[in-house]
Every structure is written in structure tokens, then in C-alpha cells.
Amino acid sequence: MFAGDDPCTATNLSTSNTEFLLFDNSGNSDSGVETPPLGGYLGPDTWFTFTMTSFELTLLIEEGGMTDPAIAIYGGDCNDPIVYYNVSDNNCTGGVSPQLLFDDLTPGEQYYIRVWPQDGSPNGNFGIFLGTVLPTLLDFTTFADASIIEECIELTQEQGFQQGCAWYQVEIDFSQPFTHEMLANFGDKDPSGADGICLVYQSNGPDFCGGTGEGIGAAGMPNSAIFEFDTWQNNNLGDPAEDHASFNINGNMAHPASINGPITLGNIEDGVDHNITFNWDPSGNSYELIFDGNLILSGSYDIINNCFGGSSLAYWGYTASTGGSNNNQIICPIVVEYNPATVSYEEVTICAGESYNGWTESGFYISEEPGSNGCTHQTHTRLTIIEESEPYLLQKYICDGDIFALEGEVFTNEGIYTIYTETELGCDSTIILDLKVIIPTLDILGNDEFNCLIDSITLTIEFDLNYPISDVDFFWQTPNGTLQSDSIIATTPGWYSVNVFIYYEDAFCIVSAETQLYIDNIPPIIDDISDLTILCNTPIDERILVAPENPNSLDFNWYLDNILIGTNDILPVSIEGNYTLEAQDTTNGCITTIDANVFIDDDIPQIEIGYDSLILNCQSIEFVLDPTIFYQGPGNIVWDYNSIFLSNDTTVTVNEPGVYTIGITDANDCTAIDSILISIDTLAPELILEDIIIPCDQTDTLINPITLSINTVADWESPQILNNEITPLINTAGTYSITLTDTTNYCMASGSIIVELLGPSPDISISGDDTLNCIIEFAEIIATTNQNDITFNWFNSVSFLSNEPIINVNTPDIYIVQAFSPTGCSTLDSFEVIEHKIYPTITLESDTIDCDNLKATINAGIINGTIENWVTPDNNDPTSSTIVTDIIGFYTLNTINIETGCTTTDSIEVIDMSNPPVYTFESNTITCSQPNAILNLDISSNYQSVTWTYPNDTSSNELSPEVTIPGNYLLHIEVEGSCDLDTIIEIEIDTISPSYQVEFGIIDCYNEQTNLNLNNVNNTGSIIITSPSNLVFASIENTVTESGIYSINTIGSNGCVTNSNIEILSLISIPEVTIEQDVLVSCNAPNA
Structure with a gap:
């Protein structure tokens, strides 16, 4: 797996690990962090992060594809990390993989680990361990029947046809020298034990196993170097009878193709752990295989190119298998004993000119000293040299009047001062003090007096500083309490003060100001005004009221019945009444009020018609003018109509519009006049009526006659009871009649209208499927209403669709329905059908x-x-x-x-792009009748070439060569692509001659015949037995009567011949006898 590419994306490592973790640096880039001092960093790098524990930690790096790793440990911010440790090698063994033990980092702090290939060496995968307990077992992955038991790997149990493989998770690099050491236990079953263990290096991947049984888990495994320890003899593979070892490649376990071996080992199925060591040196492609301390295989072979296709990286591990026979087969890789060297970190600061461990320049240094267990302890030092620095500039602000003390000196005035001192390390130092004095100015602005016009005063601050300082607070002390603001509104006389708090850097200044507010609310003092009586002969210039004199500047306002009638100090008067004078002091706005009465002498004629005007209308067609008159008789009364004499009577009746004036003159020639305007208004109200249709969905409406008359009342005759408003609210159809009367002139107008009520629009409810998809292809949309006799019209965004209440659609759109009531009221509603077809x-x-x-x-x-x-x-x-x-x-x-x-x-x-050759082979056996065997090969597919490798290491490129040597022939069929075929063809030999045992007897006087039998006949195809007289017998059981030499000729099925001769003896010779008398002698009467 891959880890972080820089400190800020570092992969977190747990400190409780018990085994190595495998990572690959080949996909990373250069993090851009400053190059560490050691390790020849050329990039790329991998980053990890961890949190320091309160215990010491061990960091181990296991080389793999990254053959020469280096590391550095950093602290600080991930954007600007600081190097603490930098280790490039194993400081105990001198190996290439760093191993270190450290405990002087701060517990709880986050740190970073950087790993890279040293000096541009090969990059790739590597193992990393970080923890408090050292790992004790290499990290193998097991497959098939294999399992890890403590520090060992049980490859197979004592069961038939098992297969076990185990591969170390970090690849080994064959471009570097290495040694693998292990203990192997092959079980304790010797005659019936099988099949063995292989040490295998292969580039196929960490999840590959080969064949079972005689394949020892490695047969058929391409791209492999196989060091087998075979405990079973397989004649077809050319195995020796004893347990043996050999070096095979690319899954071919036949010994004619072995690179080295086989070499016999004696009995290794003895239940004992056997020590195996494999050494590799790439300088000469040399290898050594040592078994129990004895070098059994060695040589030079280009494994990288011949086995791994040119790659130097390979997975390594063990394979084993069982077949019909089995054994408990266990491999125990020699556990790596980790002995990490200790490292420590320190930060040292010295003055320029001094040295530390001989170092005189700032930098990162590594010193070494003997450590425990023969290791080298490293101290990583970050040295900082305090150079003789430029003078240190110190800028300081104080308040005006304050002091500043530095290095035993006291400063009060603004200026630049030079102070010579030493640092805490004793290094010379110069301080340039730039002392700034903050000088504030403060004033309070605003009126200082309340009066009758000013009942509140805004006080503001005029404040300034000699430096631009914005952190300022203002606090007011007022008769009503404390306020914080830069301005206040005062409503009470008294003392007002403000404190200004000034904050700048570490300076704190206070400046204050105060002011007193007064009040002036005394009104002006003036004399009273005497009352005034006006007679009819009082001169005009004496018909006045005069304001009293006063030394202050005053403004005057005259009032009659609370109406302002003058603003001067002299007021002409002609009306009887109580007059009020307001005198206002212009300096403080305060007012003094006095009253004066004006009387009109009662002897002056007085006349009052009683009205200023009257209007003739449809109800009042004439008026009787009867004025109220008081005068000293005798007197003269005159009525005028539009300035034309009308009458001398006191009362007149008028019915024409115009101005009627009455005048009276008494005995003192005092006169009085009054007049009245008579106007006429007989205009009837204008009335315009229009029939009304109460719209759809409207339950009522206003009848709104059109009239220019404003003062009118209405009288209605209608189907419903109305309240005689001019614009009544109606809700019933029918005829409505109105009489409109103008309340100002009582003239009338009449009319009527017809009201029609359309009623409510239909309420539409739309239901149906609103989504088209691959299941619902047609959506049924249903429109319903709350009324009967409804007409429907359906539309989509393009055209009219239907006038039915139900439609079926298959197109996404917004569908609009319009429903019409019998009165023509309609309602529109819409229903959106969407298409929701999400195709995978x-x-x-x-x-x-x-x-x-x-x-x-x-x-x-x-x-x-x-x-x-x-x-x-x-x-x-x-x-x-x-x-x-x-x-x-x-x-x-x-x-x-x-x-x-x-x-x-x-x-x-x-598609099957493989093109393995398809072939048939007819096996031949070398026999006596056929000493030459034909390798009868028939290839039915295209191929490029054929190579036969003979048991005597000669070869042939013929398709079906004729051979005379028995044994295993390695067949290689070359095809285009990667499907070359390698297989072993065994040519057997059968030259065993027929064998038999001959059983026969003798011919004598008792047995004139005997049996001639062939017993225990083996490999006999035909039998020919020839008697002395050339009689021929072809059976294995014969009865013969002839004595002499018999020839036995047997021919086996393989053409091999066995010839032999036997002799059957005849013991019937008649003894010679001399008879002195004639006696008949016969074999049947020998004693005669």
C-alpha cells in the first residue's frame, strides 16, 4: 500500500504495532521538504505520522524493493517541519536498514517519519515497524493448507493430497547480496513419508502455489528459482532412491532439466529440525545451499534474467505438498533478532565565537559514541549560533508624564536612546530604544446653559492625539450617573466630566476634562394693560391695545379667543372681547402673559340677521328675514337687494338669490349694518345606473350608482332588505330600484338596475400518475369537480387534447384542464407529468x-x-x-x-488469446525387436519450432526423431506468444528376455514317456520345442516318448529370444544274458 506524499497528508502509524507494515514508495513524488543532512536524499519520499508515547519507541525499516532506505524524524508544524533524527544505516550491524530506539521526544506530541531511497538507490516497497515491543516473527502470508504456528509455518499435516505455500510480504532484491536461514522438519515417516519442502523465489505474486504431490507445491510455477528437498522417489522425474536436493527453475521438477543436482541427503524424514542456509551474491550470480552445515549445492546462475524476466525483485517463501503418502512438514524461518541502536536529540544555543563539540556554525550535527550491545549511540544536535547581531530596535510608548525603565536606566522624554547590555546567554547586545510619548488634548464642546427654549444640551468631545491610536474609550460622569460614549445629551444643570482611556501596545493613558451647565428660566416682568371701551365716536387711532415697555428684548403675540391676531407691540381692535398678550424674552425664550378687555358701548345700534347666508332649494323655496335690532329711536331702517332698495320694513320675504343688506341709523347718527347672501341650489342629484353581473366566484357585490352629489341618501326597493346606503352590498339576483335624495337641497333622482348572479366556479381536483418511467408508460389523469353539467377542456403546452374528464398521456408535460359551469364560470388547474427514467x-x-x-x-x-x-x-x-x-x-x-x-x-x-500447442504423442518402447524408438509427435496447431533434449544432453529439432536411448526426453514446443510448452516424455526400454524353468523326466523301462513342461514362464510370446526327430511342440506342457536332445526356442512379446537345450535320457537298455537252455525271456517276465 502507499503512504502520505508529504507531512500534512502523512499516514498515521499506531505505536502498538507488533509486526511490520508493508508500503510502496514507487508511486510517491518529492514532498518539497528541505533535504535532510544525511541519507543522500534525491526523492521521492514517503511520510508517516505518530504520537509520541510516554515509553521509548523502536523504529525499524526492512529493505525490499527499496534496497537502501534512509529515514528522518521531524516535529513541529506539518507545513514547516523540523528534523530531530536522521539515520541512514543500522548503527549496530552496519546494515543498510535503519533501526533506532528513542525516548526523548515529548509524549502526546505529533511527529513525522520520512523514508526515502538513499543516494538514488533502487526504489520500491519496504517494511516499517513502530512500537514499544519488538517484532519476533517475519510477516508471511499463508495459502492453501499452510498455517502459522507461533514462530513456524506448518506447510502440511499428516494427511494425503495437501498443499501449503507461505510467502514473505516484502520482496527480496536479487541485485543485492542476502542470506536466508531456516529450520526445516520433514516429519518422521520415512518409507511412507512424502513429498518434501521447497525454498522458492518467484516473481508471480504473493498468492501463487504450484502443483501437489510430486510437484512439492512448486511444479508448474513459472518465473521461479526452486531449491527442492524431495523425500519421495518419482521415477518419472528421474529421482534417486534416497531423499535428495536439487536446484530447479520455472516449475520444471524433472531432474534432467535441473540446474544443479539432484544430490542425495540420506534420510531426512527423521523428525529432526535441519538447518538450511541460502546465500546469494549478485556480483557473480553465485549461490550456495547449505544443509546441516554442509555445502550441498553451489554455482553461478543468472536467476534474474532466466527466472524473473529481468526483474531483480521476487517474492520468497516455502512450498510443500503430500500425495498418497504424507508427512507433517514444518518450516521455521530463523527469527530476526532486532537490536536497535539508541539515539538522542538535543538543541544547543551558543554565542558567536564559542564552540560546542568543536562546532562553530549553526546546523544539524550527529555525534557518535559506544552504546550498549556493541551498538553505536548517536546524538543528534541542532546547534544555533547567536551571531553578534545588529542592534535590537525596541519601540516603546508611554503616557505623557510617565517613565520607562530599561537596564537600570529611566526615560521620560520622547527620543531615541542606545543601551548596551548582554543576552541571557551572556552574548553582547545593543538595544536601540525608540521612546514615544503619547500626548492627548481634550475639550468638551456644547452650550453651557439651559433656558425656556433649551431643555437638553448635546456635549461632544474635541479629542486629539499626537499618534494615530484608535483604541480609545470615553467615560462621562454626570449628575445622573456614568455613561460610556464620545457624546452625551444633558438635561440637568451641574458638573459634567469625561475621562478618556487610551490603550496602545502596553501603554495605558488617562486624560480628563470637565464643564459646568447653568439654567436661566426667569420670565420677563411687564405691567398690566388697561381695558378699552370703544364708542361709536371713538377715533380709529385710539381703538388700539399697547404692550407695556420693558428693558429686555421682547417678542409679542396677541390672541383673541385663542386665535393669533397680531405680533406688534400695538394692536388695532374693533371687536369686543378678552385679548391676551404673550411677551417672550428673546434671550431665554421665557414668556409672561397678561389680559385686557375691549368693550363696545351698548348704545351703538346693533343689528343681527342671524345668518351669514341661506340657500334656496327643493325643500326651502323662500326665506323670511327677521333680524334682531337694538337702537336708540327714532331711527331709519333700509333693506337693499343687490344694492337696490328693497324695503323699509323690519321683516322681508325673499325667494331670489342675491345679497340682502339691512342698515339702521339711530338718533345719534350711529349706524349698524348686516347682510346675508341668499343662494339657490335646486339641482337634482345626477344618477347613472348600469345593470350588474356578479362575477364567477363572487357571492356579493356593491351597487355603486354614479353620482356627483356627495350629500345624498338612498331609498331602495329590492329583492333583499337593504339599509338604504347609496352603495349597498347585495347577494341576490333581481331588479333594484333607487330614489336618491340630496340632503343639502332635498332634490331627488330615481332609477333601477337588473342584477345577475353567475355563481361559483367549479372546484377542480386532479389525480393520477404524475411520473412516467419504464414501468408506467401511460399516465391516467382524472379531473373531478364539485358541480354537475361541467364541460372540460384539456390542453398541453402544444395544443388542445380532449374535452373528457379523463385523459391518458405518455409525454412529460404540464397538462392544463379548464372546467366550465353552466353559467360560464371556469376554473383552470394544471397537473405536471414528469419523466423519471434513470437508466443504469x-x-x-x-x-x-x-x-x-x-x-x-x-x-x-x-x-x-x-x-x-x-x-x-x-x-x-x-x-x-x-x-x-x-x-x-x-x-x-x-x-x-x-x-x-x-x-x-x-x-x-x-476471448481466449492463448495458443498453447495441441499435440498427440504415441509412445514407443525400445525392445529387442525394435531397438530404435520413434518420438512420434503430431502437433495439430501452428507452432514455430520443436526442440527435443535427450537424456544424454544432446538435442534434436526434428518433429519425430528416431532415438535409441531410454529415459526422459524434454520436449519444448515454441509458439508465437507466451504459450511455449515444456513437458517430459519418457521412453522406456524393454529388453528382458523370456525366462522359464524346464521340468522333464527320463524314459526307462517303467516309463516309456515323460513330461516336458515349461514352468514360471515370463515374458514369453511364443514357444517352439523341437524333438530329436524334429517333431515340434508349441505348448508349455508336453508329453514326449523320444529321448535325446530337445531344442527350446522362446520369443518374448518384445522380440527378445531365449534358446536352450535339454536332454531326455532313455534307460531301457536290455542286459546281455547267457541262457543255457531255451528260455523265453521278456521284459514282462524278467524272472522267468
């Missing part, structure tokens, strides 16, 4: 079956859908989005979106 999106990817990949993986990426089913060539109905198959053909995936029911189908073809 399928992405199908598949490998190609070839000789490197015997199975193809089909990956289905599905968006917005789920699997409905697969249709496969083998009809096995898979349900997963990933199929691993070795069957070619089309694989069809049907998907469905559950929400919308929409389906998507896609297919992909699995």
Missing part, C-alpha cells in the same frame, strides 16, 4: 485469457442500478459484479434501476 450505466471490463492468465476477470461498474441477472455461456447465474471465469464467450449483464424500472443491458466477450 454499465461499464464492463474484462481480461483476456492467455497463457499467463488462465482465467479472465470481468468487472462490471454499475451506476444508478443493480444487477438483475447475468447470462453466461455456462448458465451458472452469478450475482456479483465481478466474475472470474475460464469459459470463453459472451457475458451479458442485465441491470435495472429499482426506482424507475429502467433496464440496461451490455455484453462483453471473453
Whole structure:
């Protein structure tokens, strides 16, 4: 896996790990962090982060594809980390992989680990361990029947046909020297134990196993270097009878193809742990295999190119298997004993000119001293040199009147001062003090006096500083309490003060100001005004009221019946009444009020008609003018009409519009006049009426006659009771009659209207399917109303659709329905039908079956859908989005979106691009009749070449060569691509001659015949037995009567011949006898 590319994206490491974690740096880039002092950093780098514990931590790096790793540990912010440790090697063993033990970082703080390939060495994967307890077991991954038991790996149990593989998770680099050491236990079953253990290096991956049984878990494994320890004799592989070891490659376990071996080991199935060591040195491609301290295999072989295809990286581990025979086979990799060296970190600061450990410049230094267990302890020092610095500029602000003390000196005035001192480390230092004095100015602005016009005063602050300082607070002390503001509104006389608090850096200044507010509310003092009596002969210039004199500047206002009638100090008067004078002091706005009465002498004639005007109208067609008159008789009364004499009577009757004036003159020639305006208004109200239709959905309306008359009352005759308003609210159809009377002149107008009520519009309710999808292709939309006899019109965004209440649609749109009542009232409503068709999106990817990949993986990426089913060539109905198959053909995936029911189908073809040669072979056996065997090979597919490798290491490129040597022939068929075929053909030899045992007797006087039998006959095809007289017998059981030499000729099925002769003796010779008398002698009467 990959880790972070920089400190801020670092991968978190737990400090409670018990085993190595595997990471790969090959995909990372340069983080851009400053190059560490050691380790030849050229990039790229991998970053981890961890939190320091309260215990010491161990950090171990295990090289892999990254063959020479270096590390650094950082602290601080991830954007600007500081290096604490920098280790490039193992300070105990001198190895390339750093191992360190540290405990002087701060517990709870976050730190970072940086790993990179040193000096541009090979990059790749590596193992990392961070924890408090050292790991004790290499990190192997087991497969098949293998399992990890404590510090060992049980590859197989005592069971038949098991297979176990275990691979270390970090690849080994064959471009670097290395040693692997292990203990192997092959079980304790010797005659019936099998099959053995292999030490294997292979570049196929960490999840690969080979064949079972005689394959020892490694047979058929390409790209492999196999060091086998075989405990079973397999004649077909050329195994010796004893347990043995050999070096095989690329999954070929036949010994004719072995690179080295086999070499016999004696009995290793003895239940004892056997020590095995493998050494590799890339300088000469040399290898050594040591068994129990004895070098058993060694040599030089280009494993990188011949086994790994040029790659130097390979996974390594162990394989084992059992077949019909078995054993408990266990491998125990020698546990790495980790002995990390200790490191410590310090930060040192010295003055310029001094030294620390001989160092005189700032930097990161590493010193070494002997540590425990023969290791080297490193101290990582960050040295800071305090150079003789430029004078330190110190700017300081104080308040006016304050002091500032520095290095025993006291300063009060603004200026620049030079102070010579020492740092806490004793280094010379110069301070340039720039002392600033804050000088504020403060004043309070605003009126200082309340009066009758001013009952509140706004006080503001005029404030200034000699430096631009914004952090200022204002606090007021007033007769009513404390306020915080830069201005206040005062309503009470008294003392007002403000304190200004000034904050700047570490200076705090206070400045104050105060003011007193007064009050002037004394009104002016004036004399009273005498009352005034006006006679009819009083001169005009004496008919006045005069304001009293006063030394202050005054303004005057004269009032009669609370009406302002003058503003001067002299007021002409002609009306009897009580007059009021307001005298206002212009300096303080205060007012003094006095009254004066004006009287008109009662002897002056007085006349009052009683009205200023009257109006003739439709109700009042004439008026009687009867004025009230007081005068000293005798007197003269005169009425005028529009300045034309009318009458001398006191009372007159008028019916014409105009100005009527009455005048009277008494005996003192005092006169009085009054007049009245008579106007006429007989205009009837204007009345315009229009019939009314109460609109749809409106239950009532106002009758609103059109009239220019404003003062009118109405009298209605109607179908409903009205309150005689001019604009009544009605809710009933019918005829409405109105009489409109003008209340000012009582003239009238009449009219009538017809009111029609249309009624409510239909209420529409629309229901139905609002979504079209792959399940619902037609949506039924239903419109219903709360009225009968309704007419419907349906529209979509394009045209009219239907006048039925129900429509069926298959197009997304907004569908509008208009419902008409019998009175023509209509209602519009709409119903949106949307289309919600989400089709699954399928992405199908598949490998190609070839000789490197015997199975193809089909990956289905599905968006917005789920699997409905697969249709496969083998009809096995898979349900997963990933199929691993070795069957070619089309694989069809049907998907469905559950929400919308929409389906998507896609297919992909699995193609077999492998082209392994297809061949047949007819085996031949070397026999006596056929000393030459033909390697009868028939290849039915295209191929490029054929190579036969004979048991005697000679070779032939003929398709079917003729051979005479028995044994294993290695057949290599070259084809285009990667499907070359390697197999072993065994040519057997059968030259065993027939064998038999001959059983026969003798012919004598008792037995004139005997048996001639062949017993224990082996490998005999035909038998020919020839008697002395050339009689021929062909059976294995014969009865003969002839004595002499018999020839036995046997021919086996393999053409081999065995010839032999036997002799059957005849013991029937008649003894010679001399008879002195004639006696008949016969064999049947020997004693005669």
C-alpha cells in the first residue's frame, strides 16, 4: 500500500504495532521538504505520522524493493517541519536498514517519519515497524493448507493430497547480496513419508502455489528459482532412491532439466529440525545451499534474467505438498533478532565565537559514541549560533508624564536612546530604544446653559492625539450617573466630566476634562394693560391695545379667543372681547402673559340677521328675514337687494338669490349694518345606473350608482332588505330600484338596475400518475369537480387534447384542464407529468485469457442500478459484479434501476488469446525387436519450432526423431506468444528376455514317456520345442516318448529370444544274458 506524499497528508502509524507494515514508495513524488543532512536524499519520499508515547519507541525499516532506505524524524508544524533524527544505516550491524530506539521526544506530541531511497538507490516497497515491543516473527502470508504456528509455518499435516505455500510480504532484491536461514522438519515417516519442502523465489505474486504431490507445491510455477528437498522417489522425474536436493527453475521438477543436482541427503524424514542456509551474491550470480552445515549445492546462475524476466525483485517463501503418502512438514524461518541502536536529540544555543563539540556554525550535527550491545549511540544536535547581531530596535510608548525603565536606566522624554547590555546567554547586545510619548488634548464642546427654549444640551468631545491610536474609550460622569460614549445629551444643570482611556501596545493613558451647565428660566416682568371701551365716536387711532415697555428684548403675540391676531407691540381692535398678550424674552425664550378687555358701548345700534347666508332649494323655496335690532329711536331702517332698495320694513320675504343688506341709523347718527347672501341650489342629484353581473366566484357585490352629489341618501326597493346606503352590498339576483335624495337641497333622482348572479366556479381536483418511467408508460389523469353539467377542456403546452374528464398521456408535460359551469364560470388547474427514467450505466471490463492468465476477470461498474441477472455461456447465474471465469464467450449483464424500472443491458466477450500447442504423442518402447524408438509427435496447431533434449544432453529439432536411448526426453514446443510448452516424455526400454524353468523326466523301462513342461514362464510370446526327430511342440506342457536332445526356442512379446537345450535320457537298455537252455525271456517276465 502507499503512504502520505508529504507531512500534512502523512499516514498515521499506531505505536502498538507488533509486526511490520508493508508500503510502496514507487508511486510517491518529492514532498518539497528541505533535504535532510544525511541519507543522500534525491526523492521521492514517503511520510508517516505518530504520537509520541510516554515509553521509548523502536523504529525499524526492512529493505525490499527499496534496497537502501534512509529515514528522518521531524516535529513541529506539518507545513514547516523540523528534523530531530536522521539515520541512514543500522548503527549496530552496519546494515543498510535503519533501526533506532528513542525516548526523548515529548509524549502526546505529533511527529513525522520520512523514508526515502538513499543516494538514488533502487526504489520500491519496504517494511516499517513502530512500537514499544519488538517484532519476533517475519510477516508471511499463508495459502492453501499452510498455517502459522507461533514462530513456524506448518506447510502440511499428516494427511494425503495437501498443499501449503507461505510467502514473505516484502520482496527480496536479487541485485543485492542476502542470506536466508531456516529450520526445516520433514516429519518422521520415512518409507511412507512424502513429498518434501521447497525454498522458492518467484516473481508471480504473493498468492501463487504450484502443483501437489510430486510437484512439492512448486511444479508448474513459472518465473521461479526452486531449491527442492524431495523425500519421495518419482521415477518419472528421474529421482534417486534416497531423499535428495536439487536446484530447479520455472516449475520444471524433472531432474534432467535441473540446474544443479539432484544430490542425495540420506534420510531426512527423521523428525529432526535441519538447518538450511541460502546465500546469494549478485556480483557473480553465485549461490550456495547449505544443509546441516554442509555445502550441498553451489554455482553461478543468472536467476534474474532466466527466472524473473529481468526483474531483480521476487517474492520468497516455502512450498510443500503430500500425495498418497504424507508427512507433517514444518518450516521455521530463523527469527530476526532486532537490536536497535539508541539515539538522542538535543538543541544547543551558543554565542558567536564559542564552540560546542568543536562546532562553530549553526546546523544539524550527529555525534557518535559506544552504546550498549556493541551498538553505536548517536546524538543528534541542532546547534544555533547567536551571531553578534545588529542592534535590537525596541519601540516603546508611554503616557505623557510617565517613565520607562530599561537596564537600570529611566526615560521620560520622547527620543531615541542606545543601551548596551548582554543576552541571557551572556552574548553582547545593543538595544536601540525608540521612546514615544503619547500626548492627548481634550475639550468638551456644547452650550453651557439651559433656558425656556433649551431643555437638553448635546456635549461632544474635541479629542486629539499626537499618534494615530484608535483604541480609545470615553467615560462621562454626570449628575445622573456614568455613561460610556464620545457624546452625551444633558438635561440637568451641574458638573459634567469625561475621562478618556487610551490603550496602545502596553501603554495605558488617562486624560480628563470637565464643564459646568447653568439654567436661566426667569420670565420677563411687564405691567398690566388697561381695558378699552370703544364708542361709536371713538377715533380709529385710539381703538388700539399697547404692550407695556420693558428693558429686555421682547417678542409679542396677541390672541383673541385663542386665535393669533397680531405680533406688534400695538394692536388695532374693533371687536369686543378678552385679548391676551404673550411677551417672550428673546434671550431665554421665557414668556409672561397678561389680559385686557375691549368693550363696545351698548348704545351703538346693533343689528343681527342671524345668518351669514341661506340657500334656496327643493325643500326651502323662500326665506323670511327677521333680524334682531337694538337702537336708540327714532331711527331709519333700509333693506337693499343687490344694492337696490328693497324695503323699509323690519321683516322681508325673499325667494331670489342675491345679497340682502339691512342698515339702521339711530338718533345719534350711529349706524349698524348686516347682510346675508341668499343662494339657490335646486339641482337634482345626477344618477347613472348600469345593470350588474356578479362575477364567477363572487357571492356579493356593491351597487355603486354614479353620482356627483356627495350629500345624498338612498331609498331602495329590492329583492333583499337593504339599509338604504347609496352603495349597498347585495347577494341576490333581481331588479333594484333607487330614489336618491340630496340632503343639502332635498332634490331627488330615481332609477333601477337588473342584477345577475353567475355563481361559483367549479372546484377542480386532479389525480393520477404524475411520473412516467419504464414501468408506467401511460399516465391516467382524472379531473373531478364539485358541480354537475361541467364541460372540460384539456390542453398541453402544444395544443388542445380532449374535452373528457379523463385523459391518458405518455409525454412529460404540464397538462392544463379548464372546467366550465353552466353559467360560464371556469376554473383552470394544471397537473405536471414528469419523466423519471434513470437508466443504469454499465461499464464492463474484462481480461483476456492467455497463457499467463488462465482465467479472465470481468468487472462490471454499475451506476444508478443493480444487477438483475447475468447470462453466461455456462448458465451458472452469478450475482456479483465481478466474475472470474475460464469459459470463453459472451457475458451479458442485465441491470435495472429499482426506482424507475429502467433496464440496461451490455455484453462483453471473453476471448481466449492463448495458443498453447495441441499435440498427440504415441509412445514407443525400445525392445529387442525394435531397438530404435520413434518420438512420434503430431502437433495439430501452428507452432514455430520443436526442440527435443535427450537424456544424454544432446538435442534434436526434428518433429519425430528416431532415438535409441531410454529415459526422459524434454520436449519444448515454441509458439508465437507466451504459450511455449515444456513437458517430459519418457521412453522406456524393454529388453528382458523370456525366462522359464524346464521340468522333464527320463524314459526307462517303467516309463516309456515323460513330461516336458515349461514352468514360471515370463515374458514369453511364443514357444517352439523341437524333438530329436524334429517333431515340434508349441505348448508349455508336453508329453514326449523320444529321448535325446530337445531344442527350446522362446520369443518374448518384445522380440527378445531365449534358446536352450535339454536332454531326455532313455534307460531301457536290455542286459546281455547267457541262457543255457531255451528260455523265453521278456521284459514282462524278467524272472522267468
